[in-house]
Amino acid sequence: MTAYLGWIGLTLSTEKTRIVNIADGFDFLGWNFRKYSGKLLIKPSKKNVQAFYRNVKEVISVKKTAKQDDLIRLLNPMLRGWAQYHRPVVATAAFTKMEHQIFCALWRWAKRRHRGKNAEWVRKKYFATIEARNWVFGTTTVDKKGDPFWLELYSLAGTQIRRHKKVRADYHPFDPAQEMYGEKLRQTRMSEDMSHRKQWIKLYMSQRGLCAVCQSKITKETGWDDHHIVPRVLGGSDALGNRVLVHPGCHIQVHHYGRIAVKPVLD
Numbered sequence: 075m076t077a078y079l080g081w082i083g084l085t086l087s088t089e090k091t092r093i094v095n096i097a098d099g100f101d102f103l104g105w106n107f108r109k110y111s112g113k114l115l116i117k118p119s120k121k122n123v124q125a126f127y128r129n130v131k132e133v134i135s136v137k138k139t140a141k142q143d144d145l146i147r148l149l150n151p152m153l154r155g156w157a158q159y160h161r162p163v164v165a166t167a168a169f170t171k172m173e174h175q176i177f178c179a180l181w182r183w184a185k186r187r188h189r190g191k192n193a194e195w196v197r198k199k200y201f202a203t204i205e206a207r208n209w210v211f212g213t214t215t216v217d218k219k220g221d222p223f224w225l226e227l228y229s230l231a232g233t234q235i236r237r238h239k240k241v242r243a244d245y246h247p248f249d250p251a252q253e254m255y256g257e258k259l260r261q262t263r264m265s266e267d268m269s270h271r272k273q274w275i276k277l278y279m280s281q282r283g284l285c286a287v288c289q290s291k292i293t294k295e296t297g298w299d300d301h302h303i304v305p306r307v308l309g310g311s312d313a314l315g316n317r318v319l320v321h322p323g324c325h326i327q328v329h330h331y332g333r334i335a336v337k338p339v340l341d
């Protein structure tokens with residue numbers, strides 16, 4: 075346990091868990107937290123960046139013979155999602171680097187399809203110059219009605235629009251049966267907001283990275299839900315003292331089978 079706490083930069087004090095040294099940095103929520111000369115810097119974690127690039131490269135290599143517009147349609151939601159996720163943190167450098175890596179992969183993809191053609195021919199077929207932007211991976215395609223339109227690869231550096239998940243039509247926030255749905259919805263919305271992510275980091279650290287129901291580790295693979303110990307419909311507050319992180323499976327057990335989530339008390 076001590077080694078684990080050391081790794082995430084924590085130590086236990088008598089009253090509470092607190093951060094004493096995060097100079098070595100730690101990863102959580104796909105981000106790396108590190109102190110650089112006294113200032114907390116949060117950026118996409120190396121693991122997250124590598125995993126995302128692997129996924130993109132996988133799609134590009136599987137779609138060797140796909141049409142350009144089909145490839146763009148597959149890549150754009152991935153790029154948009156990744157950009158939105160990292161928007162609250164210092165991600166410009168990561169975005170620029172990622173964009174370059176993806177460009178190189180697409181250039182290889184394009185050249186491999188036309189071995190007999192020279193680079194200039196390949197560039198003209200797959201890349202365009204649009205105002206000040208060079209090498210835009212795009213093509214003219216048709217929409218569902220058959221009307222032509224210009225489709226291009228989503229730009230990580232470009233503007234990102236905030237979108238809210240639509241609320242289920244039959245959702246009543248004060249129906250106890252829908253407490254869990256409400257929690258999930260709130261979590262989705264909160265994930266777009268930096269101050270809420272900071273709350274999860276605090277919860278995660280105060281629980282030493284363990285689920286408040288089964289006491290085993292919460293990881294990227296297991297995932298986690300933000301659970302209110304006293305349900306909001308019964309007047310439970312949104313304060314951290316009333317919230318714990320639990321595995322999604324454990325969360326279902328709490329709401330449907332009466333298992334108990336316990337706020338850890340560190341002594």
Ligand SMILES: [Zn+2]
Nearest residue numbers: 285288321324
């Ligand atoms: Zn659990």
Ligand SMILES: [Zn+2]
Nearest residue numbers: 254257301302
């Ligand atoms: Zn819950």
